[in-house]
Amino acid sequence: MLRRLSADDPRFKTVTFTDGLNLIVADTTTASSDTDSRNSAGKSSMIELIHFLLGARSDSRSLFAKKALRDITFCLQMDWPTTKELSVYRRGNRSGTVRLDPDVTGGNQVTLFNADEPAEVSVEQWNQLIDEYLFGFGEDHPGISGRTLLSFLVRRVSAHGFNEATRTFSRQSDADATTNLAYLLGLDWQLADGYRQLAARQATRNQLRKAVNDPVWGRIVGSTADLRGQITLAQAQVDRLQSQISNFQVVPQYERVKDQADAIARRIKQLSQDDVIDRSNLEDLQQAVNEVSEVDVDYLEPVYQELGIIMADQVRQRFEDVKTFHHSVVRNRRRFLDEEVTELTERLEARRVERARLGDEQARLLRTLNEGGALEALTALQQALAREEAALAALRHRYDAAQTLEASSRQLTAQRLELQQAVTTDLDERAEQTTEATLLFSGYAQRLYGEGREAYLAIEATRNNLKITPRIHSDDSRGISNMVIFCFDLTISVLAWRYGRGPNFLIHDSHLFDGVDDRQLAAALTLARDVAREEGMQYIATLNTDDLDKAARRGFDPTSHIREPRLTDALETGGLFGFRF
Amino acid sequence: MITPTKGIAPDRCLLAVGAQVLLQLDEPRSVSQAWARLKAWRIEHGHHSPVSFGWFILALDALYSMGAVELRRDVLVIRSTNAATSER
Numbered sequence: 001m002l003r004r005l006s007a008d009d010p011r012f013k014t015v016t017f018t019d020g021l022n023l024i025v026a027d028t029t030t031a032s033s034d035t036d037s038r039n040s041a042g043k044s045s046m047i048e049l050i051h052f053l054l055g056a057r058s059d060s061r062s063l064f065a066k067k068a069l070r071d072i073t074f075c076l077q078m079d080w081p082t083t084k085e086l087s088v089y090r091r092g093n094r095s096g097t098v099r100l101d102p103d104v105t106g107g108n109q110v111t112l113f114n115a116d117e118p119a120e121v122s123v124e125q126w127n128q129l130i131d132e133y134l135f136g137f138g139e140d141h142p143g144i145s146g147r148t149l150l151s152f153l154v155r156r157v158s159a160h161g162f163n164e165a166t167r168t169f170s171r172q173s174d175a176d177a178t179t180n181l182a183y184l185l186g187l188d189w190q191l192a193d194g195y196r197q198l199a200a201r202q203a204t205r206n207q208l209r210k211a212v213n214d215p216v217w218g219r220i221v222g223s224t225a226d227l228r229g230q231i232t233l234a235q236a237q238v239d240r241l242q243s244q245i246s247n248f249q250v251v252p253q254y255e256r257v258k259d260q261a262d263a264i265a266r267r268i269k270q271l272s273q274d275d276v277i278d279r280s281n282l283e284d285l286q287q288a289v290n291e292v293s294e295v296d297v298d299y300l301e302p303v304y305q306e307l308g309i310i311m312a313d314q315v316r317q318r319f320e321d322v323k324t325f326h327h328s329v330v331r332n333r334r335r336f337l338d339e340e341v342t343e344l345t346e347r348l349e350a351r352r353v354e355r356a357r358l359g360d361e362q363a364r365l366l367r368t369l370n371e372g373g374a375l376e377a378l379t380a381l382q383q384a385l386a387r388e389e390a391a392l393a394a395l396r397h398r399y400d401a402a403q404t405l406e407a408s409s410r411q412l413t414a415q416r417l418e419l420q421q422a423v424t425t426d427l428d429e430r431a432e433q434t435t436e437a438t439l440l441f442s443g444y445a446q447r448l449y450g451e452g453r454e455a456y457l458a459i460e461a462t463r464n465n466l467k468i469t470p471r472i473h474s475d476d477s478r479g480i481s482n483m484v485i486f487c488f489d490l491t492i493s494v495l496a497w498r499y500g501r502g503p504n505f506l507i508h509d510s511h512l513f514d515g516v517d518d519r520q521l522a523a524a525l526t527l528a529r530d531v532a533r534e535e536g537m538q539y540i541a542t543l544n545t546d547d548l549d550k551a552a553r554r555g556f557d558p559t560s561h562i563r564e565p566r567l568t569d570a571l572e573t574g575g576l577f578g579f580r581f
Numbered sequence: 582m583i584t585p586t587k588g589i590a591p592d593r594c595l596l597a598v599g600a601q602v603l604l605q606l607d608e609p610r611s612v613s614q615a616w617a618r619l620k621a622w623r624i625e626h627g628h629h630s631p632v633s634f635g636w637f638i639l640a641l642d643a644l645y646s647m648g649a650v651e652l653r654r655d656v657l658v659i660r661s662t663n664a665a666t667s668e669r
Contacts, residue, residue, distance in 0.1 A: 288613075291634035299582075303595060303639050306583045307646050316648035325645045325652060329638060332655045333612040 001505055001538040003085065004077040005049065011578025012072065013565035015046065021529040021561045022540040025548055026510070027568040041567040042576025043510050043542035044157045049074060049576075050507065053088050054150055055098065055126040064092035068581035080104055081133050087118075088126070098126045105129065134503040135183075135496075143179040143193030152184065153493055154507040155485075162511050165470050165481075165488040174465040175199040181468050184492040186433045186499055187459070188426050192466040194419045198412060199464070205408050212405065224406060227399040234392040241385040248381065254374035261365040264358050271351050271358075278351075282344045285337055292334045300326055416463045423461035434459050437491060444487040444531075445472045448523045457491065482512050486524055494535050505538040513547050521547060522554035529561065583643065592628040598640035601628075603649060609656045615641075 005015040015024065026041035048063050053076035058064060064074070070092035080086035082104055089099040103119035121129075131137040131146040151168035155161030159169035167177050175196035182192040212223070251257060304319050317325070427434060438457045445455030454473040459466070470488040474480045489506055496502025513521055525541070532539040548558055568574035585591040592598075598619075605618040616637055623632060641657070644650045651660050 288634065299635070299639050300642055303582055303643055304646060307643055310583050311647065315646050317646050322642055322646045326638060326642045328652055329612055329641055329657075332652065333616075336611060336613055336655075 001079045001503075002050065002076065002540070003079065005046065005053075005074070006077075007072050007074045009072045009578070011573065012074075013567070013576055013578060015576075016564055017538065017540060018563070019536075019538055020532045021525070022538065022563050023525075023548070023558055023561045024540070024542045025545055025558075025562050025566055026542065027545045027566065027570065027574075041569040041574065043544075043567065046542065046576055047154060047156060047507060047509055048158065050076065050154060051150070051156060052095075053090055053098075054154075055123050055130060056147065058092070058095035058123075062092075062095075064090075064095065066092070066581065068579070069577070082106065089118075090123075095123070097122055100126070100129075104133075136500050143176075143196050144183045144189055145180070148176070148180045149184060149496075149502060152180065152489065153496075153502065153505065155489070155509065155512075157509050157511050162482070162485060162509070165485045166468055173199060174467075178466045178468055181492065182466055184496040184502060185437050185459075185468070186495060186501065187430060187466070188423075191419070191423050191426055194415075194422075195465045198415060198419065201408070202412055205405065205412065208401075208405050212402070224399060224402045227395060227402055231392065231395050231399060234388060234395055238385065238388045238392055241381060241388060245378070245381050245385060248378050249372035250375050250378055251368055251372035254369070254372070254377075257365055257368055261362060261369065264362045264365065268355060268358050268362065271355050275348060275351055278344050278348055282341065282348070285341050285344065289334065289337045289341065292330055292337060420461045420463050423466055427459060427461060437495060440494060441470060441487055441491045444490055444527060445483075447527045448483055448487070448520050449474075455487070457488070482514070482516055483520055483524065486512060490528070490531055493537070494531060497535060497537055504536065505540065507540040508542075510542040510544050510547065513541075513543065516547075518550040518554050522551040522556040525551050525556050525558070582639075590630040592623075593630045593632060593636070595636075595640045595643045598632055598636065599644045599649070602637070602640055602644065603659060606650065606657055606659045609653070609658045611656055612641075615657050 001019065002017045004017065006012065007014075024043065024046065026043050028041070045063065052058060052062075052064050053074055056062075064070060064072075073089050073091040076088045078086055078088070083102055086104060087101040089101070090097075097120050099118050099120050101118035103117055105119055105121055105125065127146060130150070131141070135146050135149055137144070137146070148168065151159070151161060155168060161168050163170055166174075166181060173196070175193075175198075179189055179192045179196050183189040300323060301319070304315075304322055307315050437459070441457040442455040446453055449455070449472065454471075456471055458469040458471065460469075461467070470484050470491075472480055472484050472487070486508070489508070493502060493506040497504045513524070516524070528539040528541070531537070552558060565576075567576055572580055582589060583595045585594045585597075601622060602615060602619055605615050605622060610618070616634060619632070619637060623629075641650065648660055650657055652658075
């Protein structure tokens with residue numbers, strides 16, 4: 001139970017609670033219209049404050065991080081299972097920690113002499129303590145959290161907690177809400193959590209599916225068929241490189257050998273060019289040799305005769321001498337030509353030999369080069385292999401992912417059916433619990449609407465979630481849906497408290513009673529009073545005075561239940577915090 | 582043959598060729614060189630009538646008969662005509 005709400009700011013109006021029914025009443029002036037949110041009196045802020053002190057997440061946008069409030073330390077005094085009374089302190093500008101007095105962390109630190117000293121703990125630790133002591137969670141409890149459960153027992157207007165009975169905020173997923181409700185109702189919450197896990201997987205899968213169908217993102221995963229082809233190609237490439245590497249022979253000083261081979265090739269080319277020149281010279285020479293040998297001597301005499309006739313006095317040589325000269329000239333020329341020819345022939349021969357030698361050498365070098373390669377080439381090959389292998393591994397991963405994706409839809413469907421079957425069976429076997437819940441709910445509904453009003457709490461396993469449907473038969477007006485929430489909250493909080501799965505308080509914001517018919521309002525408050533007394537619980541409600549008057553006219557006597565303070569929005573100082581901000 | 586006839590073009594007669602050979606012998610030259618230079622010279626100067634090696638030798642013989650050239654240590658040399666004397 002909650003006992004007291006206070007702050008270290010003197011303007012703040014301390015709120016005290018007792019067992020049973022507690023009403024915090026706010027006068028709403030006639031001046032304030034419906035559009036005026038009436039928050040100025042601080043009814044909803046009180047509920048926000050209780051959440052804040054019970055470890056709600058707080059960020060820069062939260063109410064208590066506001067400039068006017070962030071330096072105020074608020075305090076909630078409450079009953080605690082392990083100690084008589086526990087005070088929780090938390091401040092907006094240090095919202096990461098809470099101070100617990102006394103220290104109930106137990107075992108977190110050795111406390112020999114100062115067992116009753118307050119302790120500073122992180123909000124996470126405080127949440128764990130709430131999980132453990134208020135809701136009785138075991139060690140590992142995926143899918144349920146004390147914070148969510150508290151949001152059912154203390155619904156927040158700011159999160160649209162009064163829109164639906166089975167949700168604590170408007171965007172809450174079915175799976176998340178029903179898992180937590182299943183815990184409060186004493187159903188197998190772990191089975192119910194299976195829906196949450198499946199929903200998460202389904203969501204992931206849908207995202208992936210979308211991604212795969214997207215022309216750009218689809219390339220990241222791809223279809224199994226495409227990937228299979230790509231993997232085959234990549235594998236072949238890897239094999240090819242591997243065999244190349246295993247057959248690779250490193251030639252030492254590969255580059256030098258290559259240069260030698262190039263030099264030899266150049267030399268061979270040069271030799272061939274030289275040969276061409278020399279051969280044509282040789283042909284010329286041989287022609288000349290022929291010419292020389294063909295020189296006939298027959299002409300000599302007539303020439304000599306003619307000379308004698310034409311220039312008798314010019315002829316200085318005897319014919320014999322001329323003949324000798326002629327022969328010596330011819331012989332001389334012949335000898336010279338022969339020498340030239342011989343020399344050329346020798347040169348050509350030498351070149352032929354050299355060419356043959358170079359050819360052999362060249363062949364040897366080329367063989368060496370062909371058989372092996374440079375060390376750099378081997379390294380490059382190995383790097384290429386590493387790259388290809390990495391690519392292949394990546395493709396395989398993508399293939400697995402794509403396969404999983406394609407298989408997962410069938411799996412998910414199968415798992416859903418399995419889960420549905422399991423949950424159905426479980427509900428059948430827990431008939432006692434479901435019956436108890438249903439009877440409680442319909443009993444409460446009949447207290448509000450009279451005997452014979454059809455009301456039930458349907459709990460069934462569907463394919464997508466554990467469906468918990470509270471119904472009170474009527475033309476579905478807003479008032480009745482509020483009363484459905486009222487009965488439902490009463491049912492789950494009572495069941496949770498009875499079986500040690502939750503604390504013994506339930507808090508309702510005045511929004512729940514907006515637009516509710518007078519008779520039902522009076523009946524609801526009476527019911528809350530009786531149930532709280534019977535079950536040993538605490539029921540706290542904030543109410544507007546006009547609603548209270550409606551209930552009073554219908555025979556509900558509120559006087560003994562109205563708690564301090566009485567809030568009003570008429571004055572600057574009339575609200576919970578004692579000042580406007 | 583020595584002088585041009587109807588069968589022998591003026592640039593082919595032995596006197597003309599001999600004169601052309603003498604032009605090539607500004608330095609002592611080997612027979613081959615003289616022959617090669619003569620051919621080059623004739624092409625250069627547009628004498629296209631064929632002169633065979635035999636003809637070139639005949640021109641040399643004529644020059645020798647007239648004491649214009651001689652062969653010294655296998656090299657053709659022009660003899661100054663002043664120094665020319667009949668050899669016995």
